[in-house]
Amino acid sequence: MKRTTAILHVAAALCMACLFSCGDGMDREAEIAAIDSIADTDAPRALALLDSMKPHMAGATEAEWSLYSLMRVKAEDKAYIVHKTDTVMLRLIDYYEEDGDKRRLPQVYYYAGRVYADMYDNDRALPYFQKVVEMADSSRTLYYKAQAQMGYIFLYQGLYEKGFNAFSKSYKYNKTRGNKSNQAYALCGMANCLQRMNGYKQAMQYFKQALILVRENGDKSYEADILGQIANNYYYLKQYRIAEKYAQQALAGVDSTTARPIYAIAADIYNKVGKEDSAVILYNKLYALDDVYAKYSASKRLGHYYLEHKNMAKAAIFLDEYDRYTDSIQAIIQTETVAKIDAVYNYNIREEENERLKEEITTDRFIITVAAVLVIAAILAVLALIQYSKKKRLAERMKHENEKRYLNSLYEQSSKFISDNNSKIEALKQELAASASKNMSLAAALKAKEKQLSNLNMMAEIRTKNRELAAAGLENSDIRTKIFTLLNDNTANDFDKKLSTEDWQSLDKEVNSHYPEFKERLSALCRISDIEYRVCLLLKVGVSPKDIATLTIKTKSAISVMRKRLYFKAFGKVEAPEKWDEFILSL
Known part of the structure; x- marks a missing residue:
């Protein structure tokens, strides 16, 4: 197979050399088409050929430039180069939808989806992949690729059944073509969807089927990855000894691409089976990786390990590192969010520019109509702004009144x-x-x-007196006792310290029975999400912010931000998080 690929590359290179030698009369579209096939198997070489071709593109037609640009987007995607802007892609969509070769449209739509996926804009990526599925025959390569991409989007958005169906279609296509590697990817995607639906036993069947395929294919790196996923699945099934066996096999084949997930799950498994020293070795390896998420995970675990073993110096170092990497990850999330906002803003700017250019070539009558619409829109915008300002002032006054009532209640x-x-x-x-x-x-x-x-x-x-009785009743309640027993269980991992849906319902009922209308009074102050309400319930029963972070699977800093934000939403003032705690305890 490798020899065949090499022969094809040599043949393509010779074709390129012949075409370049033809001077100004060369068939540029034929050259680019020759590069297209190379991009599928050797993206870096395809990019190098496109770079060498660029000086010969002087005088190229729009069709030639469009095809050249499309092949560059494809080669960059195959080379794992992240796209940060959709400028080129929007031009390609416009050209191929209006004037270009319509046979290229499925390919254009597929790479439009890939560009938006790179930009973390799944809401815009998904419709393009759906267009590919609608346009491409189910026996064509782009059909299965689009299905796989849709599978991952559905998986990350929590639409697990849809994700499973998309991966299933991708698997069926690759099975008919005998592509074992792609079959394995699809099977793992199906297994991941099943895991999220608590179908761990069924997921195991798909993981093991994928493992057989990659072993037949001789892909050692992906074999280690799947072994790690199987170990993780057994971990969730609480079959720790079997999980350990697969983790050891995964560690034997670990490389730079699979190190983070394999080290993390293997270390957690070693902890569960009592091999704490082996776990610490892996946490140190995890911490040594040049990966902020790996350092974040490892520093927390190592900090707690040294804390339990009374090595306060090392514990302090790693817990400080954990806080630092928590901030780093929050910064990454914020950067990605800002990038997405910028992308939408830039898209709107381009749309406005396109409208302006269209207006320049329309009749005076159309310009007058547009001007009238703009005037009306401006008037409506001013009215809306006035209305918004009134609502904002009213909201601020209500928040001020809320704080006055709260402070007066504290005094009383x-x-x-x-x-x-x-x-x-x-x-x-x-x-x-x-x-x-x-x-x-x-x-x-x-x-x-x-x-x-x-x-x-x-x-x-x-x-x-009533408050004292309510506090005593709540303190002696079964659900509060269960929460503090769980938090004080030194044998359990922090990740296992979770409350079930029934526990949350019991806590809600207990708090509101001792403090009537607790929830209604919070909701009357400001709009409050489910997770924010759960934080308030835990504060009411005396759980510390640090332990709240554990029970809600959030970082300590995220809980601090949430409490600070709630005070601002309720009272319109920026205060320390502890001010919200005082308010909750006063209700």
């Missing part, structure tokens, strides 16, 4: 409130003694005010 629950009222009562008694004989109506008013203050104190004392 305090001992100072009772003390202040007692001082006022004492003053009234003195005033009453002085005025009783002189002015009967004033004396009656003062006596009523004294009674009102005494009633307020009585209510404050009742509220305080």
Whole structure:
């Protein structure tokens, strides 16, 4: 097979050399077509040929330039060069949809999808892959490739059944063609979808089928990858000894492309089977990788390991590193988000420019119509802005009122409130003694005010007593006991410290039974998501932010940001996260 490929490359290179020697009269489209076949098996060589061809593109037609650009996008994709802009791709779509060779459209749509996938814009990538599936016959290569790409998008978006179906179609195509490597990729995709649906036993069948295929194909790197995935699957099934066997096989074939996932799962498995020293060796190897995610994962585990073994110096180093890499990962996520926003913004700018160019070649009548529409749009925009400003001012005023009510509620629950009222009562008694004989109506008013203050104190004392009873009841509840037992279980890994759906429902019910309308009062303040509400429930039962991060599978910094954001949403002020904790405990 390798010899055949080499012969094809030599033949293509000779063809290119002959075509280049033909001067200005050469058939550029034939040259580019010759490069197309090379890109499928040797992308770097295809890119080198395209680079050498560029000086000969002077005077090329739009059709030739478009085909040249399409082949460059393809070769870059095959060479794993990440695309960061869709400028070229948008021009190619316009050209091939309007004037170009329509037989190229499936290929154009496929690489449009790949470009948007590189830009983390799956919402725009998916429709192009769907177009490929609709246009390409199910026996063509692009059909299975598009199905595989759709499978990964569905998998990452949580649409596991759709992902499984897409990978299944990709597998069936490759089975008819006898492509064992692509069959294995599709089978692993199907298994990954099944895992997310808790179908671990069925997923195992697909992983093992994929393993047989890659072994027949002699692909050692992918074999190690699949062995690692099988070990991970047995880990989820809690069959740790079998998981250890597959992890050891995966470690024997690990390389730079598979090191991170294999080291991570193997180390976790060694921990479970009591081989802590072996686990630490792998965590150190994981930490040594030039990969921020690997360092993030390893530093946390090593920090906890040295903490448990009373080596405070090393524990401090690795836990500091964990915090640093947590910030790094958050920065990466933010950068990717900003890149996506920039991409959408740039796309809108290009669309506006296209509209402007079209307007220049239209009639005066059309220009007048557009101008009228723009004027109306501007008026509507101004009205919308005014309405938005009013709503914003109203929202800010409501947030200010929320904070005033909250602070007043805190005061009314305090001992100072009772003390202040007692001082006022004492003053009234003195005033009453002085005025009783002189002015009967004033004396009656003062006596009523004294009674009102005494009633307020009585209510404050009742509220305080009720809060004490509610806190005691909640503290002795089964669900709170279960939470703290889970958190204090030193034999369990942090990743295993999770609450079930039933546990969350029980916690919700228990908190709201002791503190009636807890949820309603939060919802009345601001819009609150499910995860934010769960954080509030845990705060109410006295769980620390660090342990909340464990139970919600979030980072410590993410929990801090969430609490700070909630205070701002409720009261319109930027405060420390602890201010939100105080508010929750005051409800």
